[in-house]
Amino acid sequence: MSEDLVTLTIDGKEVTVPAGTLIIRAAEQLGIEIPRFCDHPMLDPVGACRQCYVQIEGQPKLFTSCTTTVAPAMVVRTQNTSDEAHTAQVANLEFLLLNHPLDCPICDRGGECPLQDQALAFGPGESRYREAKRVYEKPLHLSALVNLDRERCVLCARCTRFCDQISGDRFIELYARGASQQVAIAPGEDFRSPFSGNTVQICPVGALTATPYRFVARPFDLSTADSVCPHCSAGCNLKIDMRRGEVVRQLARDNLEVNDGWACDKGRFAFGFPDSPDRITTPLVRDHGLEPASFGEVFGRIAEWTEGKRVAFLSGGRLTDEESYALSKLARTVFATNDLDHRRHLEGGELELLWAAGLTGVTYERVERAKAIVLVGLDAEQEVPILHLRIRKAARRGAKVFVIHHRRTRLHDVATHILCRPDEVAGLLAELAAGTSAAPAGLAGAALREAGNDGVMLIGAGALDRPGAADASLAAASATGARITMVSRRANDHGALRAGVHPGLLPGGRPIAVPEDRAEVELVWGQIPNYRPGRNARQILEACARREIDVLFLVGVDPLRDFPDAALALRALRNVPRKVVQSLELGSLEPYADAFLPAAAFVEKDGHFTTWEGRSQRLKPLRPAPGIALPEWEIFASLALACGSDLGFETLEELQEELGGLVAARESVPDWPPSPAPPPMAQGLELFTYPLLVDEGRLSEGAARLKAALQEEAFVEVHPQDAAATGLAAGGRAILRTEAGQAELPVRVTEHIARGTVFVPFNQPGLAANTLLSGTFATAVTLEPAHAAAGPSGGPADAQPEEVPA
């Protein structure tokens, strides 16, 4: 189906564009710049600022080129060839500047301001206005992150349209009308949107400013580089601004294939961690205490400790593709171990194998064009926020969206939610696959079937906590013809999996137990000494606790905080004789580390992150690593040499060449056995947890404004019927008891959670939820009201349920 094309003339030049194109866009294709403020390519046209007037031959009046679509044989004249358009634009700029203050020298936008730039390029040098300008109280704090100086505003409505059309978080609006019109927020309501920073970035003047950057720098003081966000697997393209070597601002960079022009507030504002005062930039080794040492000394000690010993590796989800690959090769070829894992807990089955092999084929573009989208166990706004925006965009274009989850997500205004207990996911997916029932799961299946190739299933880690759900979702995808992929949260979970930081999978999703697949890797690596699939993260920690492992490497991971069983992590650290920590800082591992290897942060290294889609995007070093910290692949390569071996690459290019061949998407994967039947779930209440966007994670440290704006204290969320049955009331406090531990938390009662399930966030102030968990992210729980006098460790008397006044 070919698109209808339209040919028109702008300033005497012919251009052919698809029907429906706006004149301002057609002009851009010819390199003709028409001044504009309200126009934004990602937002619906509004024609609010009146700056983009052009003349159209045969029409008596001027037209705003940002709201007028092209027509065949149209003859358009811009300010370049029409005196009338030019005069109107100059007059309009003078009008927009009537009330605009001349405070550019102290305005954050000064030097990079569309109003300043266009006033210089297209406007009058002088204003005829002599009266007093409008003044407002300044600034209004819309949130801890965003400030509004109303006297600078030109009422373009970009910010309010963003909140309406893109994020759906309609906290700011245009109030009043005429000369009194202004952007405002309801008193007592905060601009509590995880996308609020985008309104600052698209403001064409300095009316909206971000607190962390307010009065911090001038644009000409900044050195700027392109990079990729390290926070989640969305892979947002960022522009990073540094002043005197310190990151002071991050902005979203336009990439229509990935983040459009957006970033979430975490990606935008949580940039302080590489400059944390706790950062350690020299190697350390423990003799009496932890003392600074050279890399050579530490490598020598590690070589002694590991000689002939049982070694295991745990990593986080934020190594680059290259570093993950070096780690996989190091563990297997130098230390002859397959005990390595980057995951915390996952029952991904064949779906994980397909994801590892690059065979899932869902992209942002596929999501945007989808006619039906089913999310399973994924809270997209909190886990991968930019994917959430793309799903909203698809919904605006008419996609039917369904969410199978245990609690309602922020897609609630555009999606049908199917709330269920963790043990009901597989059953709902079977109902979806059948697609015959009139219940929502059946309707979701029917919608996917109707969409065919334009159906998408997005499977989050929340669904992959129990065996069976992954297989059921794959079966549902093949029954309905939908495309399916896993969506993991951390920035390079996907890269680590594809590079083989996994007990059973070599690079490219090649199972180590399958001889043909292993042979492909051995062609590059030489013989792999150990063919037996290794232990996963949980089994590694259990083996450490049983003293079956001698040396544990912790690469960019802190199991005490990250692993869903805090007690097991602690036993493991206490019982394994040698712990090597490789990271930016020691944090809670300080008492346990026997050696520390300082790593480079994401702004200091070259390499790639792989998005949830499988798109590999380059990080570029913006500054040298502080002290003698090194990129992790260099640490791995040097450690191999110190251990009398060799990873076979001396430069990043050599590594990349080797890696590229092995992780290229494959034709097919070997057969994979079905997952074992999941254990039956207890009848009582089931607690589940996942991390919220702004939590106590290491990478948000120091982002005080971000936390002030968006972080929540820990809470427990229960269904009204469960609250009634356990005697809890909204606003009261509850004691939670699980096999692993107990906690006391404020209660939220909501109908938007499945009956029989209880939610706590994974890592908010007030609760490290892994102290309640026993290896997975769900566990049986009992609830009872807490009595103010009894405190968190209340005795048996507390077991008496009691009405708490609402």
Place this chain on the structure above:
Amino acid sequence: MAVFEGATLAEARAIVARYPAGRERSSVMPLLYLGQSIEGRVTREALREVAELLGLTTAEIESVASFYTMIRLRPTGTHVVTVCTNLACALRGAKDVYEAAHRASDIPHGAELSEDGVISLHEEECMGACERAPVVAIDFAYHDEISPARVTELIQALRRGEVPAPSRGTAPRDFRHASRVLAGLEGDPA
């Protein structure tokens, strides 16, 4: 809820139910009028409650409420008198009518509410009755071709507790009653 409770809450729900599922936000204006009929103006509490009823943010409601002059967000008298001072009315002496009304209402300089709380007075943009200029509206009922003397009589009548007959149709008893009619509700509040 403090404003919408009991029978009023039931009326509010009935208003929301007038509109098709998924289009509930269309009921913002009648809900604001209903709140105004209870409290004589739209209070911050009412804005919040309308937002809650419709699952919208308070900002979305206040954006609408602050746009329309028929929705009163400030303290308001028993009756609202508006004088059109747009072009046609201005040419026929509306400014003098407005000033006469201001004097007759006993409104302090710079204010818009009379000291006895009976009259709220403000200038209005075109009310669409240019052929009858100058036009004055009392609780949204039009009085045509008004002179300064006539507006003084009208306001004196209001201050005596009378409701002068408009040029067309029937007059609402007061501003609250007018708001109730505009909410599409008949009879008196429960």
